[in-house]
Amino acid sequence: MFKKLKRSICAAVLSLISLSAGAVYAQDLCDGDPVSVLSPFGGGVSDVMARLVFDEISKSTGQVFNVVARKGAGGVLATRELVEASPNGCTLSMIGQSQLVIAPLADVAIGYDPIADVRAITMIGGSPAVIAVQSGKGIQSIEQLSDVYGTGQKATFSTPGALTITRIFADLVFDRLKVGSINIPYASSGEAVADAVSGSVDLTVMTFSTLRGQIEAGTLTPLVVSSIERLDTLPNVPTVDELGFQDLTTLIWFGVGAPAGLSDEMAQNLSKEIMMALDKENVLASLDAANISVDPVSGESFRALIRDQIATYSDMTKSISRDKP
DSSP states (O other): OHHHHHHHHHHHHHHHHHHHHHHHHHHHGGGGSOEEEEETTSSSHHHHHHHHHHHHHHHHHOOOEEEEEOOOGGGHHHHHHHHHSOSSSSEEEEEEHIIIIIHHHSSSOOSSOTTTSEEEEEEEEEEEEEEEEEGGGOOOSHHHHHHHHSSSOOEEEEESSSSSHHHHHHHHHHHHHTOOEEEEEOSSHHHHHHHHHHTSSSEEEEEHHHHHHHHHHTSEEEEEESSSSOOTTOTTSOBTTTTTOGGGOOEEEEEEEEETTOOHHHHHHHHHHHHHHTTOHHHHHHHHHTTOEEEEEEHHHHHHHHHHHHHHHTTSOGGGTTOOO
16 A cells, blocks of 8 residues: 555656646746747648647646748748747747758748758658549549650649649659649648649649548549558558659658747757657547657757758759749
């Protein structure tokens, strides 16, 4: 009985320590006032991540987080707002490859430096990209797509912005398959998907998490995924690795960013809160249900990953250098 009582007391103490730490972290951000978390794509993976993670942090700390849509220019508009914000913890943003890797490498003035102006806090995870066609077109495979659009005819494809990782992924796949294509960029993921479903564009290139509902409803047909292995939920859809394009395998990742001047203490505390949220079974289950894999990376490791991907994609952005956000 004494051992049980001792375990109960220890558990209670640990719980109190955790709650106390959470309260301190919450007070650090924005002096306890509501924090705005910018959602750069008007829906999709990053929006789902933001709501699940920050709702959990709010429950454990009492801090209010408002997820605010700032769609446009493939995340560039949200990132501009982020870097111009005061580094007091009142403004955060979801960040990803499109804003921090692809857009900065394009030959346009985006208004920020991805390393110097953005403090990358924690990468949460992501979802593979999928190239999907409007089901009414009768194209069932990537081979059929090549047959239809490899003879001079060009397929239109939607993405949530021109300067995005999904745009680069599609350009490279289509180029290697000799498929003629024209990108139609949209301000948000929802608009891009809607026009693909209606047939206003031939194809769409998004994360699987974003397209799963339409794929399961039969309105979109998936042709290829960017993952290394086939997805359990799409067992008949080949990967780019199977097409012979191993270097194009990628996870479309997202994380949390802040203005560059955010203090080390605030950044570390926020990262701890995010990591604790990602350790909760209910959060993990919800992310898994949304087909979002969790692979958290924080601090300097996250910043190093961004620098590495900038180097990796530096030769892959030439096809979009003529576009403007």
